[in-house]
Amino acid sequence: MDTSTNSASPPPLSGGKLVLATLAVALATFMNVLDSSIANVAIPTISGNLGVSVDEGTWVITLFSAANAVSIPLTGWLTQRIGQIRLFVGAILLFVLSSWLCGIAPNLIVLLAARVLQGAVAGPLIPLSQAILLGSYPKEKSSHALALWAMTATVGPIAGPALGGWITDSYSWSWIFYINIPVGLFAAAVTWMIYRTRETRTRYLPIDKIGLLSLIAWVASLQIMLDKGKDLDWFNSPVICGLGVFAAVSFVFFLIWELTEKNPVVDLRLFAVRNFRGGTIAISIGYALFFSNLVLLPQWIQGYLNYRSVDAGIVTAPLGIFAVLLAPVMARIMPKSDARVLATLAFIGFAIVFFMRSGYTTGVDAWTLVLPTLLQGIPMALFFVPLTAIILSGLPPERIPAAAGLSNFVRVFAGGVGTSLATTGWNNRTILHYSRLTEQASIDNPTFNGTIGSLHTTLGGSSDQALAFFERSLNAQAAMLGLNDIFWLSAVIFILIIPLIWLTKPAKGGAAGAAAGAH
Structure with missing residues (x-):
């Protein structure tokens, strides 16, 4: 009505x-x-x-x-x-x-x-x-x-x-x-x-209450499971096991219900469209990698390099400079280019940036931190619009709003999931590297004893102070190595998901405009 x-x-x-x-x-x-x-x-x-x-x-x-x-x-x-x-x-x-x-x-x-x-x-x-x-x-x-x-x-x-x-x-x-x-x-x-x-016209539309509730159920339970998993020792915890089962059951129910409902809250049938499926998966995985690393980097800079919050912000701020400068260029070249080529260049660019970061050390200087962040703006400019053009290409106008909403839903949720997985991965890799580093920290190891002796002399304090300094250095080194592993893995994943882009068909001319409006 x-x-x-x-x-x-x-x-x-x-x-x-x-x-x-x-x-x-x-x-x-x-x-x-x-x-x-x-x-x-x-x-x-x-x-x-x-x-x-x-x-x-x-x-x-x-x-x-x-x-x-x-x-x-x-x-x-x-x-x-x-x-x-x-x-x-x-x-x-x-x-x-x-x-x-x-x-x-x-x-x-x-x-x-x-x-x-x-x-x-x-x-x-x-x-x-x-x-x-x-x-x-x-x-x-x-x-x-x-x-x-x-x-x-x-x-x-x-x-x-x-x-x-x-x-x-x-x-x-x-x-x-x-x-x-x-x-x-x-x-x-x-x-x-x-x-x-x-104001636009309004009309009464029944909402798919069961679909909405099941959507909230699996999203919330999965998110809590991912966030608390590392603290509760993952599937050794009955709480995590319960959340995992509930999320899985809710998700399966959600899929079945939405695919059979006349007016679903989420139109999952869009995934039957080749370009929508490939483009959405590619943009979601890429965004999850990008966003999760954007969260981890300031934490490491502040927690282990002792940067102030404002300094950590300045180090990460150059991220969008090239993205803004290249936006008008993208507007000109997009209609004349194959969106798959531009998206591929974006993924290669992201991989290069993360490979650069995977070589960080505890003594890294500010410019070495800033340079990859600055360069990351280039693949950012090539990332959103071409992939969204692929996602929306070939769809009739009446399905564009639903497709844009669903692809954004998957992308944004992937960012949250990616953050949880990356945080857990960093924590686990840090523990592993710490364990490996401490294997050599034994009183029977002459190198260890020599290091403690040198610290004792340099610091001019007690042996306990030397050991405490060594412990802090060990923690910082383990955290750095763990984060480098995340950076390296992110780079590899960016390369591995490039074939997803090429499983799609070339985006038609009008898709670029639709993409711009849906981003």
């Missing part, structure tokens, strides 16, 4: 109103993208202030990603039920509320609950911001709208780590969330003022 009388699309905006509207919508996008990365460098500080381990602190990132992943596929249904503008403004206001709750959180439980709410309401913001901007510009200038949107979305990862580090060091980690409040209130007020008379 329709509840709105807006039967025709409103005319494009112009002049100062268009500029102000673009700013407001872009700020909402920026706030969302910024929040996905700004907490990364603050995790050690947050964990220390709340009295939890860094491993537990990473839940701040992974639960946001998981909640975000669940809510993205619901955007289409919610838009038709609530209306595009009401949903967008409501999501911004709830994002502001959840940001405030994150800032005042007295313990990890409250913070995680607020981050789940924040991730859930953030889901509709990115797809709706694209749709609103496209409806605001004349059709002949739609590329400008998408370019502005893409620029905003790319600047977030650049500013996030540096801004998060500066705020954490200069003020308090709470302010990385409080800064969303004035930005969000401004974006919501301006958006409502300009767009409230341009």
Whole structure:
């Protein structure tokens, strides 16, 4: 049943109103993208202030990603039920509320609950911001709208780590969330003022409640299993075994239900399309590797190289520089190129960057840390748009929104899962390297005794001080070797998944434009 009388699309905006509207919508996008990365460098500080381990602190990132992943596929249904503008403004206001709750959180439980709410309401913001901007510009200038949107979305990862580090060091980690409040209130007020008379048609649509509940069940149980697995000794723990079984059963039920439901909450039949299947798997694995390493790098820099939060942010900030600079170039070459070639170059570029990082030492200098991060912006520019072009190519227009939502759901959830797996892998490899290094730390080993003696002399302290210094050095060396293993494995996986790209068909001409709108 329709509840709105807006039967025709409103005319494009112009002049100062268009500029102000673009700013407001872009700020909402920026706030969302910024929040996905700004907490990364603050995790050690947050964990220390709340009295939890860094491993537990990473839940701040992974639960946001998981909640975000669940809510993205619901955007289409919610838009038709609530209306595009009401949903967008409501999501911004709830994002502001959840940001405030994150800032005042007295313990990890409250913070995680607020981050789940924040991730859930953030889901509709990115797809709706694209749709609103496209409806605001004349059709002949739609590329400008998408370019502005893409620029905003790319600047977030650049500013996030540096801004998060500066705020954490200069003020308090709470302010990385409080800064969303004035930005969000401004974006919501301006958006409502300009767009409230341009609301889209709404109609009553039944929701697939069983599909939604089963989606939440397997996503939540799998995420908790991955996060707590390393702490509870994985499948030696009955809790982890129970979560694993529940996740598996819920997932199988979800697959069967969604494939037989008339109006599924997630259209899994899209995976029968060759390009969608290959492109979605490739972009999801690639994003999982990229995002998980983006989380681990600041933790290592702060925890073992003793960088301040702001310095760790500055080291990781150059990530998006080339991505922004090359965006106009990509817009020109994309229609004339085979998307598979560009995506392949992206994966090769990522592999080179991670191979460069796999040779780090405990004495690594700042430039050696910055260079791979700077270069990583080049494959970033070649990553999203070509792969999304492949995913959406060959699909009829009416299936594009569902395909974009589902591929984004898989990609975002893969980022959360990848973070959990990478954190566990780093922990396990660190323990292994520590065990190997300590095999030589015996009083029967003359080299060990000589090293302790030299430290004793150099430090001018007791033998206990020399042993303590040796222990710290051993921990740092083991952590570095463990992280190098993760970097090396990530590089190898990037090379191994390239054939997935070439199992797809060449993207047709119109797909590039669809890709840009769906990213």
